[in-house]
Amino acid sequence: MFIGKNISETVKLAREAFESKGIDSPWLDAEILLANSLNLTREEILTKGNDSFPNENYKKWQDVVLRRMNREPIDRILGKKRFRKLDFNVIPDVFSPRPETEEVLSRALERIPENGRFLDLCCGTGCIGISIANERNCSGVLCDIDLKAVSHAKKEKKRLTPNANLKIVQSDLFENIEEKFDLIVSNPPYISTKEKKSLPPEVINFDPLGSLFCGLDGLHVCKLIIEQAPKYLNKNGWLLIEFGFCQKENISNLFSPDWTNVKQRKPWGAPRSEKDFFVEAQWSPS
Numbered sequence: 001m002f003i004g005k006n007i008s009e010t011v012k013l014a015r016e017a018f019e020s021k022g023i024d025s026p027w028l029d030a031e032i033l034l035a036n037s038l039n040l041t042r043e044e045i046l047t048k049g050n051d052s053f054p055n056e057n058y059k060k061w062q063d064v065v066l067r068r069m070n071r072e073p074i075d076r077i078l079g080k081k082r083f084r085k086l087d088f089n090v091i092p093d094v095f096s097p098r099p100e101t102e103e104v105l106s107r108a109l110e111r112i113p114e115n116g117r118f119l120d121l122c123c124g125t126g127c128i129g130i131s132i133a134n135e136r137n138c139s140g141v142l143c144d145i146d147l148k149a150v151s152h153a154k155k156e157k158k159r160l161t162p163n164a165n166l167k168i169v170q171s172d173l174f175e176n177i178e179e180k181f182d183l184i185v186s187n188p189p190y191i192s193t194k195e196k197k198s199l200p201p202e203v204i205n206f207d208p209l210g211s212l213f214c215g216l217d218g219l220h221v222c223k224l225i226i227e228q229a230p231k232y233l234n235k236n237g238w239l240l241i242e243f244g245f246c247q248k249e250n251i252s253n254l255f256s257p258d259w260t261n262v263k264q265r266k267p268w269g270a271p272r273s274e275k276d277f278f279v280e281a282q283w284s285p286s
């Protein structure tokens with residue numbers, strides 16, 4: 001199954017199999033997965049198109065094609081995801097980093113002062129906090145309610161930034177946090193339960209539900225973070241929160257007048273019509 005007389009025909013068979021399951025980018029997925037299965041680059045898949053498929057890879061390839069046909073995301077099949085400058089390991093039961101969050105990270109990197117302290121709230125793999133520590137001279141705390149995420153983020157910290165000054169703790173939002181920071185950044189759960197039916201199988205069947213859903217309007221956790229963050233921010237400290245495209249309520253209205261520079265952001269280079277997806281605000285009580 002799914003093996004052609006040579007490599008390019010094998011790509012074609014996988015592409016057709018993925019197309020039949022309604023996958024958006026069947027050709028790209030087939031090339032990426034085959035390259036990974038054969039330990040080749042994507043370029044080599046093209047230049048070696050006439051080579052025959054190596055028999056010893058037959059079982060592995062078949063397994064990979066069936067997993068993708070079952071709509072398992074590419075990064076979960078490969079077990080890793082590039083996030084800015086680092087490759088994070090992706091494991092079952094922990095949310096897999098998304099490219100849009102790299103933009104929130106870019107902003108966090110601009111906002112964190114030299115030698116500053118930051119909190120990555122709802123850290124998942126730790127992709128935001130570990131990336132900040134990888135690129136800036138600063139220290140911080142990462143936290144998540146889920147013990148599997150906390151344990152995974154600890155391993156990732158040790159593997160990717162062993163010398164970074166980061167503490168990783170289990171905490172329901174700020175429950176176990178005891179200090180103040182220059183920056184709090186969060187990609188919390190923000191999908192409303194009403195949106196459940198519209199999510200693709202790659203998300204609903206593979207990301208942990210606790211990382212996705214957050215009540216009827218998807219804003220419950222965002223509201224709590226905005227309410228409680230002042231207690232944990234130094235004066236003029238920044239709060240950055242990713243939120244959902246589909247949330248109708250204007251999130252800026254949740255900030256009291258003691259917050260300044262409240263701005264909602266669109267994805268980089270997006271047209272005006274594109275919806276905002278993260279908000280930043282500065283804690284400036286009078």
Ligand SMILES: C[S@@+](CC[C@H](N)C(=O)[O-])C[C@H]1O[C@@H](n2cnc3c(N)ncnc32)[C@H](O)[C@@H]1O
Pocket residue numbers: 095096097098101121122123124125126127128143144145146149171172173186187188189190210211212221
């Ligand atoms: C959308 S994921 C984001 C993970 C990571 N920050 C990222 O960008 O890839 C949301 C994370 O929030 C965590 N979470 C959900 N509710 C929480 C809470 N009340 N307190 C702390 N973490 C929470 C989930 O376990 C999950 O890891």
